[in-house]
Amino acid sequence: MMMMTTTQPLHSNSYSNPLLQFLGVAAWACLLFCTLQGQGQGVTAKSPSPAAPANTAISKVEDALNFHIYYGQSFKVIKNALDSMSYLLIQSNSRMAARTKYCTSRIKSFIIPLSNYSVATDSFPVSFFELLGLLGSFKGITTNGSIVSQCVLKLCEEGEIEMINRTEPQQFQQFAANFISSTDEAWACNFAAFLPSGEGAPLQRAEWIKYLGVFTNLEARANQVYTAIKENYMCLTRIAVSKATPVKPTVAWMEYNNGIWSFTKEAFKLKYVEDAGGENIDNSINKNTYNTSNSDDLDELHAILCTVDVVIDETQASDPINYTASTFIKNVAVEDNSCFAFLTNKSLWRYDKRLANTTALALDWSDGAISQPQLVLADLIEALFPTGNYTTTYLRNLSKEEGVVRINPEMCDRDSSTAMQPTIIPCE
Template identity: 65%
Template sequence: MSLTARAIFSSRVTQGWLEGQDFAPQGSGHSSSPCPTFQRILTAFQLLGLLGSMKGMTSNSVASECVLKMYEEGEINIINKTELTQFEAHFVSGNDQTQACNVANFAAVGEDSPLQRAEWIKFVGAFTNLENRANQVYKAVKDNYMCLTKFAEAKEKAFKPIVAWMEYYNGIWSFTKETYKLKYVEDAGGENVDGSINKITYNISNPDDIEELHAILCTIDILIDETYTSDPVGYTQATFLQNINIEDESCFGFVTNQSLWRYDKRIQNLTTLEDWFDGAVSQPQLVLADLIEILFPSGNYNTTYFRNIAKGEGVISIGPNMCDRNISTAMDPIIPACR
């Protein structure tokens, strides 16, 4: 039996889809009964116009205004994970779990470039008979991303800021080596600090490590702090400086020039569930536009995912009251001007 035939049969039996954080479009005539797991696929669903037919979810911890609104109004319900086997396709975002026959791995986060991550919307489109819409969305995203890249190329001729992505855990600072993040910096017209680093991790209790880390930080123009925190609202520049354990930060250009950033600007219910892990995957053009503004400030662009803690910028708490569009229609990708 073909996938389409099995999917239609499943749709008739279940009268819906399940998304694996989880959500289920109801009474749909599309080819499968998807059950995308985790935060990383919600925006793809909205861009494809699948949100209005969702039936249920296994958790209300989502960074989507309209999903939260549907849940609040009773349009979708919490569904037990033991019910997942009745659905034709169960989308997951990792391959570290037992792979049932109905599991489809949405592996966007494993890709090495921002556009490769975004292109996984085509994978979702193939499972839902929405290939044309998926191709249309990806083309719009890619075209805008490339346009922004060309704009950044013109900017970098005069100055190429040095950027570092760092995180702190259990007394140790480390520099990020994730390829897609380094690619973002390059495409935004910046230079990654990684090429000048002899090692990745630095223990703040080791004087030699502190001295070496201090020397590196003095070469950085822009720092992106990725440190996990259970209290994003309370995470400020003072928190960063305390974690760095260096008394003299006078040579830190990113402090003097107030360019210390975090990508937890959009969170749900003031928790650590960041839209960075969903919207930023499907709409990398917004991340790139943010980074161009960070590297080459114009003063007339509001960042989507990044907040400047050096200037005391706070978070935006995502709630159902922020859903201001018709959820039965496909959401168009946001296209920043190639200013």
């Protein structure tokens, strides 16, 4: 196995100017190219490989901040800023493929397009693979307890996807690539990190479909899907702006844990609210937690909630099916709810509407909601500006006693070997 010495790879956020970003990545890739040439392991400028890339389409990163793509003649480089790894992807029909292998602390090489792959994680957005039409190559998984896709569940049930014991690393050697959604552990040479949840905005997360497309020579499909999703998302944003009033609805994302309430302020959630025409709770609220057993904390929490129009309760529940508005009211320790507009107007929500019909009760919020953010945005617009004639996908209204949708394999009503089409919300 070859080791390689390089300069420190460029991070995607090293430059604020897009031109400098491109030049920085290009310079790094050129260094890689020249190093390969110097070691006799790559193609040379004077005697190029006769093999051209298997596909002519390329992907350009438009919105995501944490990965960049560079194209060579018979290879591609993905620079992942979240795991500080560079993935050298070599076309299978090139001379470079037979003689080049990298597995260092900063560079890993793969032969593409991938012949098969597995997913080694307890929580992974497999819907990206569905949108690319890659379920036919999906051959291994460490657990199906976190899967919410009905078609992936069906493939697992039929034995098309093998269950892998993550404590036996040799089982992963049979796959061309093993995708993970964590950077906490040291993984083998054929492991690649896929981390859309590391982005701070909904569209940035969705654009990671291009990341997977590069591994499989499916750039054209990845571009098509992302363009459709982005255009629909932006159209819905314009609709939301047109609905907005001078006083925008105020939204609070909040979570309860062991007697403590806190307002969650993850960037992508705040962005959803802004794009839906709402306003997040005042950033001047600098207190992070509120103890319901402390009367002063409780009074302050109630005072803040009296200024809120929409609440999204993110409390983790071992039994989401039986989590109701009564559960929320009990946890918030309120007796007189007359000042709470979000209760009076029946706007108390949770994002656990779609969950797996398994013992783990995994939520599609951690899967399909990442790859198709336009559906989440449409849900939020309905929550902020209710019409009563739109059926939400991920949000359910506790105030109206809306239940959950339990996903099972029998619900797969399409040919899983074909690409799933993104759901486009009517936008006029």
